[in-house]
Amino acid sequence: MLDCALIIFDCDGVLVDTEPTTNALLAACATEAGLPMSVQDSINTFKGRDLNEIVSELEARLARPLPGFLDTFRARMFEAFETSPPPPVAGAMELLDHLDASPTAPRRCVASNGPVKKMLASLTGARMLHRFACDITPGHLDGHAIFSAYDVGVWKPEPDLFLHAARTMGADPDACIVIEDSASGVVAARRAGMRVIALAGLTHAPALQDAGATRVISSLDELRAPPR
Numbered sequence: 075m076l077d078c079a080l081i082i083f084d085c086d087g088v089l090v091d092t093e094p095t096t097n098a099l100l101a102a103c104a105t106e107a108g109l110p111m112s113v114q115d116s117i118n119t120f121k122g123r124d125l126n127e128i129v130s131e132l133e134a135r136l137a138r139p140l141p142g143f144l145d146t147f148r149a150r151m152f153e154a155f156e157t158s159p160p161p162p163v164a165g166a167m168e169l170l171d172h173l174d175a176s177p178t179a180p181r182r183c184v185a186s187n188g189p190v191k192k193m194l195a196s197l198t199g200a201r202m203l204h205r206f207a208c209d210i211t212p213g214h215l216d217g218h219a220i221f222s223a224y225d226v227g228v229w230k231p232e233p234d235l236f237l238h239a240a241r242t243m244g245a246d247p248d249a250c251i252v253i254e255d256s257a258s259g260v261v262a263a264r265r266a267g268m269r270v271i272a273l274a275g276l277t278h279a280p281a282l283q284d285a286g287a288t289r290v291i292s293s294l295d296e297l298r299a300p301p302r
C-alpha cells in the first residue's frame with residue numbers, strides 16, 4: 075500500500091497527537107466567548123479545518139466579531155506545546171523507523187493546514203522534526219520537507235496544498251499517498267488526484283470512508299504489516 079514515490083503526512087493527528095490539546099483550548103476559548111462547547115463538539119465540528127474559517131463560523135453564530143480570538147488561542151496553544159509537548163501519534167515513530175530501514179522507501183514530507191510555526195513547535199516537541207530533513211530547500215522549507223497551507227493561501231479541503239507539496243518534492247499526484255486523519259484532508263487528497271490512507275480515531279471510520287478514503291486504518295502499525 076505504501077508503493078508510491080512520495081508519502082505526504084498530515085501533521086496533527088497523524089504524526090503528532092495535538093488534537094486533544096488544541097480542541098480543548100478551542101472549546102475553552104469558544105465557551106469564554108459565549109458559545110459553550112465541549113472538547114468533543116470542537117473535534118466533531120472543527121478538526122482538520124482552516125482556523126480562520128472556524129473563527130468566521132464562531133462569529134456568525136454569535137453575530138458579533140471576535141477580535142483577538144485567534145491571537146489568544148494561538149498564544150495558549152504555543153504555551154501548552156511548550157509546557158507539555160504533545161507526544162507522537164502511536165505508531166508514527168515506528169513507521170518512520172520502518173521507512174528509514176527500507177532501501178526502497180518513498181520520499182516523505184508533511185503538509186498541514188496549520189502555520190509553519192505550529193508544525194515546527196509540534197514536530198520539535200515530539201522529537202520528529204529531524205525525520206523530515208530534506209535536501210530540497212526552496213524558500214522557507216529551511217531544510218525540512220514541511221508545507222503549510224498558509225504558504226499557498228488555500229486550505230484543505232482544497233487540493234492546492236497537496237499539489238504544491240508534490241510539485242516541490244518532484245512527484246506526480248498519482249504517485250503520492252497521503253496519510254490523513256480528517257475528512258477535510260481526505261477530500262483534499264482525492265481532489266488532488268492522490269490515494270489517501272485515513273487513520274480513524276477522533277474522526278470515525280465511516281466519515282473518512284464517506285469522504286473518499288482509499289483505505290481506512292485504525293492504527294499506523296497496520297502500515298508496517300506486509301501487504302496482504
Ligand SMILES: [Mg+2]
Pocket residue numbers: 084085086087088122254255256259
Ligand atoms: Mg490532522
